[in-house]
Amino acid sequence: MADTGDNVHLTVEFSGGLEMLFSNRRKHSVSLPKISPKGTPVTIDFLVKYLCDHLMKDSRKDLFIMEDNVRPGILVLINDSDWELEGEADYEIQPNDNIMFVSTLHGG
Amino acid sequence: MADTGDNVHLTVEFSGGLEMLFSNRRKHSVSLPKISPKGTPVTIDFLVKYLCDHLMKDSRKDLFIMEDNVRPGILVLINDSDWELEGEADYEIQPNDNIMFVSTLHGG
Amino acid sequence: PRKNAWPLMPQEYKRYGRQLILPEIGLNGQLRLKNTSVLIVGVGGLGCPAAAYLAGAGVGTIGLVDGDIVEESNLHRQTLHTTEKVGMSKVDSATFYLKSLNPTIKYVSHRTHLNPQNAPDIFRHYDLVLDCTDNPASRYLISDLCVLLGKTLVSASALRMEGQLLILNYPPRAPGDSSGGPCYRCVFPKPPPAETVVTCGEGGVLGPVVGVMGVLQALEAIKVIVDDSHLLSSQSETPSLLLFSAYGTPPFRSIRLRSRRPRCACCSEQPSVSLASLSSGSLDYQLFCGIANPANIL
């Protein structure tokens, strides 16, 4: 998907049960403003709050964020890499990025 | 990998046993002229002959081509799609394409 | 594959509880599993794990076809057979194990090598087929029969450190109906030259490599059985092939496949393959696949 105007388009995916918090859909197309209200490029940090406010219909926000961060036990993957390899919450979203949130499983 | 001058770079992969014909390596970086000697853009057809002439050290060419075509039992995949979805042998190679040759397996 | 459904017995709620609570299965899915019959052709490295997980899941009827006996060299990968079963028919050995795992379902034994004459009468009684065989001739025969009899086919293969999996004739439609899924001939119209075909005996195979493919066959079979229309439509849009390579990076790759081939010898409007040509013997799969020394093909 190409960029239109002042928006940046990306794919957001949820797995490991997190999809249940997001209308039971694993894959979402998301369009963000290129520049945050603060005047800076949008980051993962911005995306997480945006998803919480706009995409998440479930009221149990604490199953996704804790103290303004993604809660422990959720891996954030930027284009199939652990976000810790990419700058974590400060990573600036690029057009067509694939951002995946994976809740770790413990069953066996 | 970006294009340099008049060459087009691509990744060629072999699996299902075909890698044994190509120095036992599954993944190869290949650089082709952008335009074939005939003056037309390079196609898969050209690539197959090129691989046979330049990359294949094994003398048993008939395990890879038969009557100038990829032999039956080999799937040709263009960027993870069956080449029949992309124009088969006439498909024009694009920069950074991933072309994979897979010999079908029959064991069980 | 959807016969009369009657509710489960109390014991079945206990046995299948952990999958009954899955939204993708539920009571409806469990009843579908119970009322479905699956034919597993080949009880080797693929067929063993496939049969174990289908029996575990409660597929109502499981048919097993194999003419071979258990050999010691099978045991590293064919983990339903045990050391004391060496020399026994593979079908009998597997049935012994499966009955002890799940005695509540039905098992049908076909202790025979498959051929064009005996195969139609075996296939007719099943809703879904798993190709767990090990040679091209049987793969073409099984695919042809599945098209002619309207059954979906879950086909897998493995050799050395690699495996391949594809679902054929899904959805299962009449020959000539382009909305049906492709068959084995659509993907491989010509058989490979016989000298390029390597068996597990010649090339070797690692147990968990063929094991993964067999377990995935069971999974795909369950998905087909519990499928309802919306899942079916989304899946049938893009037939796909799963490639697995133990040392690959990444190890798994999903390939988009073509749809039905307009001039396919089996599933097109003017097929050359028919039940009549099978039973008359005019279709010689071993000759087609260039087998010089036609022994038992399964």
Next chain:
Amino acid sequence: PRKNAWPLMPQEYKRYGRQLILPEIGLNGQLRLKNTSVLIVGVGGLGCPAAAYLAGAGVGTIGLVDGDIVEESNLHRQTLHTTEKVGMSKVDSATFYLKSLNPTIKYVSHRTHLNPQNAPDIFRHYDLVLDCTDNPASRYLISDLCVLLGKTLVSASALRMEGQLLILNYPPRAPGDSSGGPCYRCVFPKPPPAETVVTCGEGGVLGPVVGVMGVLQALEAIKVIVDDSHLLSSQSETPSLLLFSAYGTPPFRSIRLRSRRPRCACCSEQPSVSLASLSSGSLDYQLFCGIANPANIL
């Protein structure tokens, strides 16, 4: 893991012939398998297939840890246990099966729930560990021990229609050596809130989904065991996590993971976790994971 190697017996050439001819295994690899001891913690949906394929492949010593007994609701996915084994210890049930599959190797039974006090003495005797358990507290305990005792860990998990697999502490290096592979705490420094942890009992799981993950654990274990330096170096460059989702498109995804965390509580230069803190009881894994009602953790 490389003790004295002596050649194989004639019977072993027969049993393992199909994997002996693989260049990735060969006689050297088979001898390494024979001289390696693997501990499988948890004999459930993951541990059953993992144990079956490791026994099939000829791993010399297989240890099984589990304090549970076989229940009917296990059988749809824990396919080593059979209906007549309901009520028996899972370790005994699995050992009974494994001995019949491959009587030529050694099995060690640990019929117990793992805890910080008994675990070090169990782990010490093994070269490689498979985490086939089902809760965060045991996953942290097992990873900590593998780092402290210098063992590579193949860890998998499954729930509903999904599975995850990762190889930890590979290569196994001393705490503080940044060339060692990451541990579970490097990837998950903080445990998930207890209320977000869903068990297979609560969430359900499909048999072949957990089965695939268990078979893949056996495969990764074999790869680690037969590894020689050049393979090891290429793999250890990028630690990875394999994600599986039965209905995902694609179903498998490989994720690049971080390397060791410089301030990891276990594998860094200044760890807070030590064998002394484990045995003294000062590390409470259940409290760490926020378990309100600390029952048996395995």
